[in-house]
Amino acid sequence: MRRRRKILWAVVPLAALHGLVLLAEFFAPYHYATQNRMLPYAPPTPVHFFDQEGRFHRPFVYELVPDETGMGYREDLTRPCSIRFFVKGEPYRLLGLFSTDRHLLGVDEPARLLLLGTDGFGRDQLSRLLHGGRISLFAGFLAAALSLGIGLALGSLAGFYGRWIDAVIMRGAELFMALPWLYLLLGARAFLPLSISPVQTFLLLVSLIGTIGWARPARLIRGVVLSARERDYVLAAKGFGAGDSYLLGRHVLPQTLGVVYTQAALLIPLYILAEVTLSFLGLGVAEPEPSWGNMLGELQKYHVLTSYWWMFSPGLVLVVVFIVYHHLARKL
């Protein structure tokens, strides 16, 4: 019971985060590609509760305007703009199903609600973070599912039937583990046509990362299957004339579930990192589509690295996601 509660401590925040990025259009105040050309690298907008005279108000912000140096920004204190809920904004289709233009948060004109500042094009960093999370988190999730699927199928085949099937699959697994996968991915990207749609890029990333990583779970699952098929009750069932598919489905595969769950909790963050690495190197989804990797890629520039701390936000979220996933893996 206690173990289950500890697992919940990890699962609930993860589920919340996935929900947040799935409904990014609603939670994000703006579209991820909307450029505010007068506000490049604007810092996070401070939210105020008290006006100049010290009177309490509902939360509000001031409009940001370029300061005297032309390099920074200051707040235009003459016009407070209230933050509002469920405001009308850019239209979108929620989950691809409903058309709506309501956003959770918004602010009166002419101010912009930039809770995490903007990037070099004046695009809202929070909106990009939420949309980018969709790519990064789900790439990890789907790639891990793919890896585990292949691993489970091949690993149980190898463990259950042994002999030449085992030999072929396991040598194959070793070959895959020895591959310098980063270079392989770099090479694979070079063969593709110049412009492919973001969805295609995403699926391609997922299938590449997922296919390359099947070997490790396959070896683990093979080990479990190998020991499971020699258990007394399995041998007994076999003695009563049970077929292979019955044995696998009823007795052997359930034994592997623990390994599969733990592997999933370990592989998902690993694959999120793989996607981030590829996008960081410019091999992931292309502009203006955000992902945590290409957002962090901005930090390759010295001036961004030294001057604009809010550009680190995807990295910060990544660290949190990693800690939660590893916590989950430990408790499983």
Add this chain to the structure above:
Amino acid sequence: MAVAVQVTHGTILRTLVALLFWAVFPLISTLAQSDGAAGEVTLEDPLITNHRVGRKGGRLVTALRAEPSTFNPVVALNIPSQTVIRRMTANLIRINRKTQETEAALAKTWDTSSDGRRFTIYLRRGVRFSDGHQFDADDVVFSFELYLNPEVASPIRDLLVIGDKPVRVKKIDRFTIEFELPEPLAAGERLFDGIAMLPKHILKDSYIRGEIGSAWSLDTAEKEIVGLGPFRMKEYLPGSRCVLERNPHYWKYDQEGNRLPYLDELVFVFVPDQSAHVIRFQAGDTDIIDRVSSENFLILKRQSRRSAYRLRDLGPGTIYSFLFFNLNVTSGKDRQSLRDKQSWFRDLSFRKAVSAAIDRQGVVKLAYRGLASPLASHVTPGVARWVNSELSVQPRSIAVARDLLRQAGFRWNRAQKLVDKNGAVVEFSIITSSSNSQRLQMATIIQADLKELGMTVHVVPIEHRALIERITREYDFEASIMAFGGGDTDPNAQQTMLLSSGYLHFWHLGQTQPSTVWEAEIDRLMKEQVRTIDPVRRKQLFDSVQELMAENLPLILLVSPHILVGARGEIDNFNPAVLEHPTLWNVEELFWSQQRSE
């Protein structure tokens, strides 16, 4: 008033010193001559510069983006090699980087024949190479023989071959040479700026052996690299630095009779990373910095108040960036989709609409943080002498762009996407070099701008060499963003881009006949201006070329980045210019105004 008196005082003093110098100089010359070998001539007419008189001593450190690949001026191509070589060599006539006009160098004077085909050059007498050997007409003839020999395959040969015929070089006497061009060439003397004079006594053997291409490589002993520049090679440490020392035989003097250069040493350190350049300059490891990106310039500027360096924004240089469409003729089945799209690209209204939709001010603001100028002509405002000032920057107007598209038969479908006459959705990709973040930013801005016209644009960053391959050989691209510039400001330097047969005519390469009326007209105008000696008439012709380029938009011009440089506050005579090399072009005149505490 006090200031005025002081100035007069200084001038008198300087004149006195100069007089003294001229009185004493022949004496020194005679003394020197007595121990020289027979046939040697002492430096009779050095070049007297007119900058502020400085003081000798000190070393200047600057960083290079990459290591030089060679020290051989015959084969050197890349900027790091050129930067080092140019400090060690000299040419007959040079282009003053500040005035952008020609001025005497190793040539004391020169005559141009009335048809502009023949140049007679009179050399300074008694000039010596950095090893003390005498320089005369034989070295000039030898140098040109090297550059012109097709077997040597020097990149400079292209400059000296005019209309498929090479320049003819003839020695008249020991200090006089005659050059004959196969065709009249306006501003022909500008050719000489890029051509370093070489020592025959050092390079003759390797030339005869046919090994001139590999001479003066990075392994060559420092002593063997001999030139006529202000500095000579002292030490080269691969992967680390290259140290040049003062050339004791340099042929320039200041007004008080001090032999230039002032600096004892010039050190190039190799720092591959742009950010590391800035950090090292901030830390005081380097004394001069050039090619600073706008972001880094702002970082330096923010800290300059408490640091001992000054920064200069020199305004737009000669570089112009542009968007262009693939107008090449392609064949093969796999290019069918490109050919379909080319029907839009060839439509002038389409190109005009794209140009009208682009927010150039936004590009300046976002990609260059305000440190760039929007362009009206492919000749930038940095080239004041040649720019057609009648042309104005295209103002941004989505309404104008939409009108143009509508008139050309484009429509918008229900999803507000632009479709052509045949109902095909307008969608194309822009390729840019993945190593250039500004161009990537420009592409992303244009992508957002064109989205307002209902166009779907993909931005595809690819590796630089692959990009060049696609554009120049395979013609496998739809649109691209690139930048040209950095060479001479004279219109002649632009022939390779403007002529329909030119190898930088990137939008449509490999034309044997001009494919459009306006390209034929540009060809005619460019060929006429080459033969026109009268500068006023030449300007008119080149203005028309710029107008034709602006009307027909083969290049949709974007912006010209400003040339941004910086130097320690104590460096005097710092006189940066927009032409290459922006900070070191007058290195012989630079000096430390006070001894640095080291």
